[in-house]
Amino acid sequence: MKQKPTLKIIAKELDVSVSTVSKALRDSKEISEDTKQKVRAFAKLYNYKPNNIALSLKNRKTKTLGVIIPEIVHHFFTTVISGIENYANQRGYNVIVGLSDESFDREVLNLEMLANGSIDGFIISLAKETLQKKDYHHLIETIDQGIPIVMFDRVLDEISCDKVVVDDVETSGKAVQKLIDSGAKNIAIITTEDYVSVGRLRTEGYQQTLVKNGITPSENLILRIDDQFNSDDLLGHLENQMDQFIKTKQIDAIFAVNELYAITAMKAARHLGFRIPEDLQVIGFTDGVLSKHAYPPLTTVSQHGKEMGKQAAELLIDRLEKETDQQDDHYRTVIVKTDIIERETTQAVD
């Protein structure tokens, strides 16, 4: 086990000073061509690579991004991560992931752990519990310390920082319009409780679009799922709620606020004897593996997670690298566009 060479070791070996070695490797003109050659040869031979930690300490920047998400076994979030990683790597940054598990405390913990010098900035999507508690002190403190934050997907109007989102109300508008155009008359929405901003916004888009088409939205057709974070039998619970809902209402289309809800609703509907899309059309928000491979393949709106990740990383790194850190005022919110991916749970519009 040969240990990592340092400047000091090379210096001793070559009988020059540490600074000479450092300068030689950085091709300073203070050093003679001769010496440079020697140093470079030696460095290559022993595979010298500067120690990142030492550099971080010296430069007061780590070239590392902290990404904090509620869940990692999750198609959308991983897509975003892959967008972040890709872009960040291109610009020479690494990525540390922290998982909040939808828990406020773990989110705070992660933020604090990483804020102590380990990273230069954060990309975060908030935990449900945080949204519910409305306790944002950790975010504010972090920003106060001069560590920039970029929020994505689950964002907060109350906090001023860069953000990357999808236009939730417009997008669900699109989806609902599609349903209407395909002949649906009684469109239900399956959504989350209102404290999840994206759920609320999507519900809003649903209602607005109905109104725009001369349909009066009825609370009756809104199913708000209370998913209690980690209920043991989440799936069964979900299916029950949907079953009850579909059975008792007179509906011919469902707009679901995420993939799981859409799939589960379809399952319940199928058990109840509905044919899809003939008797019941379905559109889901968020395009994941499930949708593509569902039976029948689910029409969804795609959030382009990879693009969101890329945008978030770009926003963050740009901010980190602009020297004049005085103009912290004008934060940007980038809205990434969405698309409806038509598969087989909707009727063709004629």
Place this chain on the structure above:
Amino acid sequence: MKQKPTLKIIAKELDVSVSTVSKALRDSKEISEDTKQKVRAFAKLYNYKPNNIALSLKNRKTKTLGVIIPEIVHHFFTTVISGIENYANQRGYNVIVGLSDESFDREVLNLEMLANGSIDGFIISLAKETLQKKDYHHLIETIDQGIPIVMFDRVLDEISCDKVVVDDVETSGKAVQKLIDSGAKNIAIITTEDYVSVGRLRTEGYQQTLVKNGITPSENLILRIDDQFNSDDLLGHLENQMDQFIKTKQIDAIFAVNELYAITAMKAARHLGFRIPEDLQVIGFTDGVLSKHAYPPLTTVSQHGKEMGKQAAELLIDRLEKETDQQDDHYRTVIVKTDIIERETTQAVD
């Protein structure tokens, strides 16, 4: 924007030396109770937290694990990550993820970037390209430098290090046996090219089990998918191959080496008019979201990714923390158990 307090700042403010502050905070008995009180109060007030980078430099350990995987939009790998994160956090470690994208070069790059002081050890699942090239110099060099590696899932016999795996041959044996017990006579396997060790091993298990049951394995019933890493229309390509295969053979059961293959095979079979499981039984390796929500829900063998992640992290941290780093000899390989999760693509055995 108040900047992060350092020992130096506290020291100046309190008009004592830096060492006094440090010692006070670490509750050294060299410091008077009085001074300690003062320092602690001040530190709390200004929310002092020691700088991780400085600590890393001083202690020559970062308390950070590097995890390198081929892909992150992937149920199994994310499950493993969540197992790693959970356990690592408990023991005070952070996790940096690197994505190889199944590419050898990116794997090497990631390893090198992180090996320069950023992390204390690696947990890695090899890229397909690495497996194919059989070029392992980066792994060997890393270990040589004293940075421990734990491999999981896609591992290498040639490299001695800690490993976490599933007993692939035994497990697929179990699956095939289940198929036989449920009355299948002509069991096909859909697997990868042999350079992917897990594919090869699972094929082996398949063959052995057939033999054990007095059935002669036929090359004819083995479909080896050449998935060319990132073919554009991977899915269509896959479905075609499967369609051809199923159409031309006389089979009543399929054992697929991963979830995607299983799902796609089912899709193809359904189009060909097979009823599942009556005409064709299917078992997949790896239990993910797809399997659970497939139609019909897919019987699979579960790899318990979370447990694998936990084991890998434990192996790594234990090695990092045992001081006498002399006994590098006896590396451990932990085999995590698998289970067959029966859903609706197999017949009950009577």
Place this chain on the structure above:
DNA sequence: TTTCAACACGCAAACGTTGTAGTTCATTTA
């Protein structure tokens, strides 16, 4: 009064870098 612990603290080095400010020596210039 002298001596000596005990106490409470400061100094300096170290981790691996880099950049600024010297230092040395030989060569050119007036």
Place this chain on the structure above:
DNA sequence: TAAATGAACTACAACGTTTGCGTGTTGAAA
């Protein structure tokens, strides 16, 4: 020939910590 120039290098400080050791002040024992 003395002074100025410049090339090629070294020393030092700093980034934020921790820690072994040194040191000045006490109060008490001799």
